[in-house]
Structure formats: structure tokens, C-alpha cells
Amino acid sequence: MNSLELDALQLPLSNNARALYCVCLAPKSDAKTGSVTISYKDMMHLLNNKEEVVQLGRQFNSLLKELSHVGLVSITDEQSFKLSLNQQEITLPLKISKELRPPSNEHHQGFGKMSIEWRPDPDLFNQICQLVGVIDKGYSADEIGEYIAYWLGYPEKQFTQYQWTQKFVLNLKLRRQRQPVSKEQTKVGHQWITPQAALETDDNVKKLVEKYSGKQ
Incomplete structure (x- = not known):
């Protein structure tokens, strides 16, 4: 299991979801494509080894949805967590991360608190x-402002640049899987995106953060 998977598994997840990924999905996934075929029967056998943890397909789908929220599982536009995924193929995107350029070591070094000036490294x-699988790779002043303002409320939390950026990306993915926040947004697959979204100026972001953190 690579470092990206381990980082994602430390994000908010139920223990059953972690067990499902580590015991049932990751070991059976294709090393090159990250694909794995879902078998409710096999998963039930592995997870219910000593006590009955899950019994219904929708319970498995709920765990798979948890994993998708932290980027460990991805389904196609034609698939849905509301429908049966039994005997269907899904993808574990972080399994194939080695095909991409590995993050610079500097992004994994040095823990720091959130600050008003924080911005994600563009390449990372x-x-x-x-x-x-975030489609729209832009972000607005509202999106980064709310993220920074939230974490400013937890000054005891310290993470590396990679971890701060990973949390921000996953936060964006969750937001965009929900209802649109403006009339201009359109749905692509499971995500709501803004066509030709662009970054807002840092001044606007700073004003928004100061507003949320009560510094005005």
C-alpha cells in the first residue's frame, strides 16, 4: 500500500470502510489499472468473519461511498451508490498513483498550522x-476561503503541505458532489462544475477569510 492510500485512510472514515478497503478491495485490485470487481458475497465473508458487520448490498454501497469521499474509490458516470454494484468493476485511483510524477519530498516535510496566506501548490x-477524479481543477474565493477559515479554528492541527492540499481537494470533491451553489453550474458525471472556472484574486480570498475568522 502506497503513501497516498495510507494518507487517505487516516481521513475521517468508519473502521468498517477501512477494513473493506484494506482486506477486500486493495488486495484484489489490478496493479496496472487499479480496477477491482465488486462481489458482495466475498466481501460479506471477509468482513463478517467473527461477527455480522454487514448483510445487505446497500450497506456495502454505503461503505464504498465513504471510501469515494476520500478518493480511495471511484465509480463511472453510469454507476450509482444507490444501485447494486455487485459484479461490477470499480477503480481504486490511488492504487495507480505511481504512474504519475511522485510529489516532491518537500511537500511531505515540515508540519505547519493553517494560515490566511496558505495556498495549495499548483502542481501538487x-x-x-x-x-x-476532480473534474474542475479551478477553485473560487468562497471555496478556499471557507476551507482556510474552518481550519483556522483548529490552531492545534498541523499538517504537511501535501496533507493540507489533499484535504482541500477532497473538500472540493465533496462540495461538487452535492447540489450546485450557483445557476451557472452544470453537472458532469457526479460533480457540479462551473464552466471555465478561474481563480479569484488573493485579496478577495483574504477578505473572505478575515470575515469568517472575525478579524474585521
Whole structure:
């Protein structure tokens, strides 16, 4: 299991979801494509080894949806967590991360607190977006402002640049899998995106963060 998978597994997940990934999905995935065929029967046998953990297909789908929220699982536009995925092929995108340029070691070194001036490294941001399947690789002042403002409320939390960026990308993915926030957004696959989205100026971001953090 690579470092990207381990980082994702440390994000908020139920223990059952972690077990499903580590015991049922990752060992059976294709090393080159990251694909794995879902078998409810096999997963039930492995997870219910000592006690009954899951019994219904929708319970497995709920665990798979958890994993998708942190970028460990990806389904196609034609698939849905609301429908049966039994005997269907899904993808573990972080399994094939070695095909991409590995993040610079500097992104994994040095833990730091969140600050108003924080911005994701552009190359690292784009790479993680590609890994977890974020379609729209731009972000707005609202999106980064709310993210920074949230973490400013937890000054005791310290992460590396890679971890801060990974959390931001996964936050964007979650937002875009929900309802659109503006009339201009359109749905592509499972995500709502803004056509030709562009980055807002740093001044606008700083004003928004100061507003949320009560510094105005």
C-alpha cells in the first residue's frame, strides 16, 4: 500500500470502510489499472468473519461511498451508490498513483498550522485532482476561503503541505458532489462544475477569510 492510500485512510472514515478497503478491495485490485470487481458475497465473508458487520448490498454501497469521499474509490458516470454494484468493476485511483510524477519530498516535510496566506501548490493540487477524479481543477474565493477559515479554528492541527492540499481537494470533491451553489453550474458525471472556472484574486480570498475568522 502506497503513501497516498495510507494518507487517505487516516481521513475521517468508519473502521468498517477501512477494513473493506484494506482486506477486500486493495488486495484484489489490478496493479496496472487499479480496477477491482465488486462481489458482495466475498466481501460479506471477509468482513463478517467473527461477527455480522454487514448483510445487505446497500450497506456495502454505503461503505464504498465513504471510501469515494476520500478518493480511495471511484465509480463511472453510469454507476450509482444507490444501485447494486455487485459484479461490477470499480477503480481504486490511488492504487495507480505511481504512474504519475511522485510529489516532491518537500511537500511531505515540515508540519505547519493553517494560515490566511496558505495556498495549495499548483502542481501538487492538479496532480491530486487527477488522482481522485476532480473534474474542475479551478477553485473560487468562497471555496478556499471557507476551507482556510474552518481550519483556522483548529490552531492545534498541523499538517504537511501535501496533507493540507489533499484535504482541500477532497473538500472540493465533496462540495461538487452535492447540489450546485450557483445557476451557472452544470453537472458532469457526479460533480457540479462551473464552466471555465478561474481563480479569484488573493485579496478577495483574504477578505473572505478575515470575515469568517472575525478579524474585521
